[in-house]
Amino acid sequence: MKSSVSCRHLVRRTVVSTAWLLPWLVLSSCTEAASTPKSAQSKTLSPKPERVRLQLNWVPEPEFGGIYAAQVDGFFAKEGLEVEILKGAAGVPSPQLTSEGQVEFGIVGGDQVVVLRSRGAPLTAVYACFQTFPRGFIVHDASPVRTLQDLWKEGVTVAVEPGLPFVKWMNRTFAPSKPTLVASQGSLTAFLQTPALAQAAFVFSEPAELALRKVPVRTLPVADSGYDPYSVVVATSDAFLRKRPDTVRRLIRALRAGWTAYLADPSKVNAVMAKLNPGMSREAMDRAASLADPFVRGQGGPLGAMTEARWKTLGEQLVAVGAIEHAPKATSLFRNFD
Amino acid sequence: MVGRARLGTLAAPGLTFVLVAAIAELGIRLAELPAYLAPPPSEVVRALWSERAQLLTATWSTATNTAAGFLLSACLGVGLGAAVGSSRWLRRGFYPLTNILQMVPLVAIAPLLTLWFGYGSSAVIASACIVSIFPVIANTVDGIQSVDLHLRELFQLYGASRWDTWRKLELPAALPQIFTGLRIAAGLAVIGAIVGEFVSGYVGDDAPIGIVILSSLREARMNLVFAAIGLSAMVGFALFGSVSWLGNRLLRHWHASVRTE
Numbered sequence: 001m002k003s004s005v006s007c008r009h010l011v012r013r014t015v016v017s018t019a020w021l022l023p024w025l026v027l028s029s030c031t032e033a034a035s036t037p038k039s040a041q042s043k044t045l046s047p048k049p050e051r052v053r054l055q056l057n058w059v060p061e062p063e064f065g066g067i068y069a070a071q072v073d074g075f076f077a078k079e080g081l082e083v084e085i086l087k088g089a090a091g092v093p094s095p096q097l098t099s100e101g102q103v104e105f106g107i108v109g110g111d112q113v114v115v116l117r118s119r120g121a122p123l124t125a126v127y128a129c130f131q132t133f134p135r136g137f138i139v140h141d142a143s144p145v146r147t148l149q150d151l152w153k154e155g156v157t158v159a160v161e162p163g164l165p166f167v168k169w170m171n172r173t174f175a176p177s178k179p180t181l182v183a184s185q186g187s188l189t190a191f192l193q194t195p196a197l198a199q200a201a202f203v204f205s206e207p208a209e210l211a212l213r214k215v216p217v218r219t220l221p222v223a224d225s226g227y228d229p230y231s232v233v234v235a236t237s238d239a240f241l242r243k244r245p246d247t248v249r250r251l252i253r254a255l256r257a258g259w260t261a262y263l264a265d266p267s268k269v270n271a272v273m274a275k276l277n278p279g280m281s282r283e284a285m286d287r288a289a290s291l292a293d294p295f296v297r298g299q300g301g302p303l304g305a306m307t308e309a310r311w312k313t314l315g316e317q318l319v320a321v322g323a324i325e326h327a328p329k330a331t332s333l334f335r336n337f338d
Numbered sequence: 339m340v341g342r343a344r345l346g347t348l349a350a351p352g353l354t355f356v357l358v359a360a361i362a363e364l365g366i367r368l369a370e371l372p373a374y375l376a377p378p379p380s381e382v383v384r385a386l387w388s389e390r391a392q393l394l395t396a397t398w399s400t401a402t403n404t405a406a407g408f409l410l411s412a413c414l415g416v417g418l419g420a421a422v423g424s425s426r427w428l429r430r431g432f433y434p435l436t437n438i439l440q441m442v443p444l445v446a447i448a449p450l451l452t453l454w455f456g457y458g459s460s461a462v463i464a465s466a467c468i469v470s471i472f473p474v475i476a477n478t479v480d481g482i483q484s485v486d487l488h489l490r491e492l493f494q495l496y497g498a499s500r501w502d503t504w505r506k507l508e509l510p511a512a513l514p515q516i517f518t519g520l521r522i523a524a525g526l527a528v529i530g531a532i533v534g535e536f537v538s539g540y541v542g543d544d545a546p547i548g549i550v551i552l553s554s555l556r557e558a559r560m561n562l563v564f565a566a567i568g569l570s571a572m573v574g575f576a577l578f579g580s581v582s583w584l585g586n587r588l589l590r591h592w593h594a595s596v597r598t599e
Contacts, residue, residue, distance in 0.1 A: 091555070096375065116558050119374040157457070162541050162549045163556025181541035182457040183549060185449065193453055323557055 049082040050247055052104040054234070055097055056088035058186075060273040061205055061280055062266065062288040063232050064107070066129060066296070066303075069269045070258025078257075079250035087276065090161075090185050099123040101237050105251065110229035111165045111323070113333055114315050118324040122238035125334040127252050128230035128306050129259065131298020133223040135166060135231065136203040140195050141216035148220050151198055153177045159184035159191065159199040167200070168321035169227040204291035209284040229314040230306055241335065252337040256303045263293050306334045377561035382568065385561035392543075392550065393569060399546040400531055401573045403459050407466020408527040408577060412520055415471045419478025419519075423512070424504060433479060440472040444533050452538040462546070465534025470523035477519025481512025514593050517585035524581050528574035547573075 056064055067085060070076050076083045086103065088094060095113070098106030099121040113125045137158065139145045145156065152174035159182050160167050171178055184190070184199055188206060191199045192215065201207070203219050210217050222228075234255065241248055262269055266289035274282035296303065308330045315327025359379040366378040373381055386393060418436070422428045448465055455461040485508055493503045535548025545553070547570045554562040 091552075093555070096558070100375065112556075112558075116374060119558050120372050121374055121558070160541055161552075161556075162539075162545070163553035165557075167541070178542070183535070183537055183539045183541055183552075185537055187449055189449060190452055 049077065049080050051082045051084070052247065052251070053084045053086055055086045055092070055094045055103040055106040057092055057094040057107045057109075058088045058090075059279065060085075060087060060276040061202075062270070062273070062285050062292055063129070063134065063202060063205065065262040065266055065269055065273070065285075065289055065292070066255060066259030067107075067234075068258075068273055069262035069266075070254040072269050072272050073258065073261050075254035075257040075261070076251070079254045081247070081250055081254060083251070083254075095121070095123060095235065098235050099237050101239060104240055104247075105234055105236050108233050108235045110231055110233050110311075110314055111318060113233060113235055114311070114318050114328065115165075115324055117328040117333055118315075118318075118326060123235050124238055124241055124332075125230065125233045125235050125306060125311075126241070126248055126337065127234040127255050127304035129232035129234065129255075129304065130230065130295050131301075132295045133166075133221070133228045133231050134202050134204060134292070134295040135164075136201060136219050136221040136223075137198050138191070138201045138206055138210070138217045138219055139198045141218055142195065143198070143218065145198060145220075146218070148222075148225050149174060151220060152179055154179065156180070157182060157194075157197055159197055161186065161200065164200065165318055165321060165323050166222045166225075166227050168323060169317060170222070170225060172321050173225050173227075202288075204288045204295065205280075208288035208291060209280060211287060212281065212284050227317060228310075229317075230310065234304075248335075249337045252304060259296060259303050262289065263296060266290075305336050308334075374558045374560055377564060381561040382564045385559070385565040386568075389562055389565065392545075393565060395544050396547045396550045396566065397569045397573065399544060400528075400535065400548070400570060401576070403462040403534075403546070404466055404527050404531040404573055404577065406459070407463040407531055408470055408524060410463060411467040411471035411474055411523055411527065414467070415474025415519065415523070416478050416516060418471075419475040419516075420482060420504070420509070420512075422475065423479040423482030424500075424508065429479070436472065436475050439468065439475075442468065444469055444530060448533050448537045451534060455538075457538045458540055461538035462531050462534035465538075466527040466530035469530030469533075470527040473522040473526070474516070474519040477515045477522075478512060481515030482508045484515070485511045514585075514589060517581065517589070520581045520585070521578055524577040525574045527577065528570055532570055 054067065056067075058064075060068065064085075071083060071085060088107070094106040095108040095116050097103050098108065099116060105126075107129075108123070108125075110125065110128070113123055116123050137148070137151055139151065145151045148170070150156075151158065152170050154177065156179040158179045161184055167181065179198075188199070188209065191197050192210075192213075199206070201219075203221050207217050207219050234251075236248060267286060270282050270285035270289060274280065274285055311333045312327070312330040315324075315330060315333075318324050319327050363378045363380055366376050377385075418432075422433050422436070444465065447468075448461075451461040451464050451468075455464050489507055489511075490503070493507055498506070531546075532548040532551070535546045536552060539546045539549040541549050541553075547566050550566045551563055551570075554560070554566065
């Protein structure tokens with residue numbers, strides 16, 4: 001019996017690796033090379049210090065400031081953890097890598113936890129870096145667009161990453177009005193060249209970068225529309241959570257300390273991240289970090305903690321926009337640690 | 339006899355495809371793989387049907403832009419290849435530069451295409467053209483250079499003009515290699531179009547296949563991802579088939595590569 005289970009497990013792993021190849025190849029043709037997850041398979045967790053991997057879903061920027069602070073300031077080490085932070089890029093399937101145990105922890109969107117869970121993936125959120133949804137739209141200061149309602153109209157062109165649920169939410173909220181939506185991979189080049197273009201952005205990140213380039217912009221947070229999920233969520237697989245709850249607890253403690261330190265003084269960590277991501281200057285990171293505080297803290301309470309009510313609301317919203325058919329039970333989506 | 343041979347030609351890949359799909363279905367079901375990781379082929383077929391309206395629109399958009407990009411690369415490629423193949427100066431000065439086209443990392447320049455051509459079809463067509471033009475140029479040049487020297491001398495002996503030599507000797511002699519280049523370009527054009535769509539496609543109800551793939555990946559709808567990938571392959575296959583058919587029609591009466599006794 002046991003051998004048939006392990007045989008099935010072996011077949012499963014082999015077929016998963018093969019099945020992933022095709023879409024991964026398609027995506028890899030349009031994205032920068034991401035960290036190779038395969039090496040994660042060969043990891044060994046030694047008791048002291050315990051090694052774990054954390055897969056980011058984007059390049060190092062202030063949205064991950066507290067995570068890097070936990071490493072730079074030694075909070076991970078203090079908790080007996082050796083955390084390897086894997087840089088992300090557009091298209092890195094961080095949620096799937098995490099749910100399938102290819103990495104121990106991954107940064108995912110709150111919506112991705114709900115969507116994947118609804119499709120049966122064993123993925124659980126354990127820490128929400130951002131209590132208030134930090135996504136929004138930027139428009140040039142000279143633009144007549146002043147509100148989300150102005151934005152979501154015929155005649156306006158908005159660059160968005162394909163598949164974002166908040167875009168579907170905007171379509172639903174302001175229906176039947178709809179702007180022209182075009183693809184974006186997060187670069188600001190097209191936005192800089194096109195005064196009439198609006199673009200989805202992190203409300204503190206891109207505006208900070210643009211301010212340094214003396215490009216005045218107006219920011220329209222999506223949270224104002226009523227769509228306010230947890231964002232930059234640290235997630236892990238159910239199996240890892242079940243087997244090593246203490247490791248998760250220690251990681252969360254370190255993250256909380258990291259974010260507290262980063263919000264107090266982000267300069268040292270920003271210097272490290274600027275070296276890892278030459279695409280964003282240290283000055284822009286400092287400015288972005290100064291704007292991030294209210295989004296990280298939200299309405300107060302312990303950093304990173306989540307509530308059942310907000311996960312329930314997100315599930316209902318994703319059903320409403322047609323991203324999923326049935327919302328999973330809210331309590332299955334997250335777990336808080338002291 | 340010929341009809342039976344044709345049936346066999348069609349049946350062999352069809353049966354192989356069905357066999358591979360059946361093995362995949364069985365393997366995925368036996369391994370109890372979740373559909374968000376590896377959907378069984380039956381789920382992909384289900385997505386093809388349930389999302390047919392979106393997929394039809396997407397396929398049409400990608401197919402038209404791919405065809406336009408391919409036609410552009412065919413015209414430019416044959417024209418440039420003919421010019422380069424016929425002129426020693428151009429061959430020395432220009433041909434090495436065309437190799438750059440082959441080495442250009444499309445991923446890196448695709449966002450620039452959006453800046454130069456704007457969002458939508460123009461950038462996608464340009465992307466498809468850039469990726470697919472090199473094999474057309476290279477094969478045209480090689481085809482023209484491979485013309486039998488004795489025939490060239492014969493044309494010179496009879497005082498044929500440069501134009502007549504090109505029209506009656508070089509172009510017909512190069513056609514088999516030109517069509518080889520075009521067949522390679524047909525597959526590449528689809529790749530170029532999809533990459534172009536990733537960065538400059540419209541993200542609405544009329545989104546092309548590239549955008550459907552990105553959206554479905556975000557939503558972990560892997561059956562739709564594979565359905566879209568399958569359809570993009572079909573676009574390439576249709577283009578490849580059309581070029582092969584045209585090549586056969588033009589060459590079948592005189593060239594050994596496609597002659598049937």
